Amino acid sequence: MAKLRDLMLGQGVLRETADAAVKTGRQRGSAPRLHALLLWVTALTLVSPGVSAVPPKTLTKLPNNLNEYFQPFIWNTFSYDSNIYRAPNDPPIVDPNCDRGGATACYLPPGASKSDFINQLSIGSKILVPFSRQLWTLNLLGANNSFVRNSSLDNLSWDTSTAFDLEWADSWSGKVGARYARQLGGFGNFRFPGKDLLTFINYFGNVTYRISPRLRVTAGGDWNEVTHSLQRRQNQDVENTTARIETVYATPLGNSFGLEYTRLEGKYPGRGAEVANGFTRTSQDKPLLVTRYRISEKLTFDGNVGYLWRNFDNADRDFSGEVWRLGMTWLPTIKTGLTVAGYHTLGTYFEEQGLFYMAEGVLIEPSWYPTDKTLISATLNYETRDYPRSGINRQNEVVAPDRHDNAFSARVAATYTPVDYADFSLIYEYGRRGANGGIIDSQFFQYNFDSISAIGRLYF
16 A cells, blocks of 8 residues: 555645644554545545545655556545535525526525435556656546436546656756646535536646755746636636745754745636626735754644735735744654644635635644554644625725634544555544625525545555
């Protein structure tokens, strides 16, 4: 299972949640492998109903065995979700005008079921091609997503990524790559429960120069595009260009300290200045102090502290503030771990990129390895979300208090690895969200749900 470890660790889709906590692992038996599997399966099945695969992560070193240069795999996920459309708790549940085009907001379309069973059959492969000091990686992943009661949501999703790990001389290294993916959008942040397939395109690159064995500088950037298939959501299409530079110093004891600066430029080609809160472009500057410090053999601190400026072409919406994330990982025994993190950061939803909020919360993640083949873990997350200027209409008039949300989620997962090429997982999740204020009826964003997923996987 170790040979698929890096493939199964996901990248960007989970960033719609505010700064996921550092994951813990132990270098004993199959525990690290099980932990990687849990993260991958959780990302794949629980982000949103019918969501496609999370982008695989490119390997940073060559595998030990020759047969690992080509790794096909197949798995099946069967899930039950009690609130597929993230419909509000209070009636009315069904809107008879939902499918007529004239309705501006809907709970459930006629004939829809609030709960559903979902089956996801996925196949894919990882391909590695080393040459000289370089490595080319290709990750292929496709899934057929079938809904038992809401068949109108059936879809095919995929995730393809490629990357070149580059190294030249003794001090220079870098990476360039691209990703193309499609998945079903979520329903928790939009008032029309239509089938919306999101397409992601990403190009990225960076270069690192090691000034000394302890000091390195990295510069890079990426270009991202998110587009919607549903016409009424196309005003949320976005193109983001990001540039960043980072300087990190590592001590002989393995601690690190650094400075990071990020600049983002975004535009919304699907909207006009007169709609969607009156802006079509945005920019962001964020300097950070970052550190990782080993307090003891069993206790590690990591965090970042900085400031953020967000500017819009409609200057009335500009805002700024401090951002931070502080976390501690404790490994009391060789089979148990605990991560606790708190954060205050700017957030946005991947299916509604024009909506920004300041998120503040705490995340707790215990883990336990009863045997070398079994992992049991949990995630508890409580978060508050404040939406600046959400009580102001398009005429710049204050008509309501700014919107405020609170969200709680809990997950419990068990993963069993009977043999090297087969894994089985069972995951339960509960979520609750409340909202008040804003110029949009906050009832749309008050809901709860629970889900359970069974996953089986084979790889070759």
